[in-house]
Amino acid sequence: MKIVTFNVNGVRARIDTLIGWLKNTNPEVVALQEIKIQDTDFPLSSFENLGYHCYLNGQKSFNGVAILTKEKAKLSRKILPGNNEDEQARFIEVYYKKKRFICIYLPNGNPKGTEKFLYKLEWMDRLNDYCYQALKSEEEIIVLGDFNVIPQYNDCKYPAQWEEDALFAPEIRAKFNYLLNLGYLDAIRILDDANSMFTQWDYRDQAWKENNGVRIDHILLSPSAADKLEDSWIETSLRDRNKPSDHVPVWALLK
DNA sequence: ATGACGCGTCATACGCGA
Numbered sequence: 627m628k629i630v631t632f633n634v635n636g637v638r639a640r641i642d643t644l645i646g647w648l649k650n651t652n653p654e655v656v657a658l659q660e661i662k663i664q665d666t667d668f669p670l671s672s673f674e675n676l677g678y679h680c681y682l683n684g685q686k687s688f689n690g691v692a693i694l695t696k697e698k699a700k701l702s703r704k705i706l707p708g709n710n711e712d713e714q715a716r717f718i719e720v721y722y723k724k725k726r727f728i729c730i731y732l733p734n735g736n737p738k739g740t741e742k743f744l745y746k747l748e749w750m751d752r753l754n755d756y757c758y759q760a761l762k763s764e765e766e767i768i769v770l771g772d773f774n775v776i777p778q779y780n781d782c783k784y785p786a787q788w789e790e791d792a793l794f795a796p797e798i799r800a801k802f803n804y805l806l807n808l809g810y811l812d813a814i815r816i817l818d819d820a821n822s823m824f825t826q827w828d829y830r831d832q833a834w835k836e837n838n839g840v841r842i843d844h845i846l847l848s849p850s851a852a853d854k855l856e857d858s859w860i861e862t863s864l865r866d867r868n869k870p871s872d873h874v875p876v877w878a879l880l881k
Numbered sequence: 882a883t884g885a886c887g888c889g890t891c892a893t894a895c896g897c898g899a
Contacts, residue, residue: 636888687889734898829886
């Protein structure tokens with residue numbers, strides 16, 4: 627089963643790229659982030675014409691996540707438990723072929739020392755609780771999306787540039803590591819622990835040209851899902867297209 | 882010197898992203 631996560635930075639702005647890319651690559655499960663659109667305006671038919679079932683948690687202007695599946699899935703939730711006041715569309719979960727897919731768009735959190743940073747901390751605590759509880763089921767769980775976390779020094783080109791950033795803050799990385807310590811496997815890092823492999827390059831300052839990127843889009847696998855991992859890769863070439871997202875797709879092949 | 886970030890919005894400046 628070929629699965630992928632992709633922060634598209636606006637589904638309307640990326641629609642032509644997305645359709646061509648899906649035709650070429652034919653993933654079975656697609657997790658999208660930052661669709662930046664409300665459900666009623668989502669270009670549903672474009673994806674249905676390719677044979678996808680669409681499960682949406684959209685929002686006007688900002689955020690918004692979706693999961694597309696080749697066969698029908700079961701939508702299980704759109705709300706990350708723990709905060710009834712949270713109205714940002716950053717979470718969607720479906721069951722598909724006995725696997726549980728959790729698509730997230732984790733808050734950015736910048737700048738540090740603000741409500742945004744506190745919101746990120748709180749959101750990560752809720753995610754960690756949720757992923758801890760989920761493990762007890764021994765299901766095959768795939769948590770994938772834009773985590774807005776640079777896990778290690780070699781997940782960015784210039785660590786010194788990120789020292790004060792919410793993507794690399796020690797307390798943020800610690801909360802990400804909590805998931806790894808629970809037994810979730812970083813599907814990309816496990817296959818290559820040495821090289822820098824980035825998933826996002828800023829539009830500004832020639833970041834792509836200079837390969838000044840960060841690895842912040844992740845696929846985490848519960849132990850039983852990790853047993854099924856056959857391959858993983860980052861589709862860097864998409865960053866070279868016309869009108870690219872600032873992120874690129876991250877893939878995993880599961881039995 | 883060149884060209885200088887992109888998306889969405891009750892736009893034509895601004896919030897937001899990373």
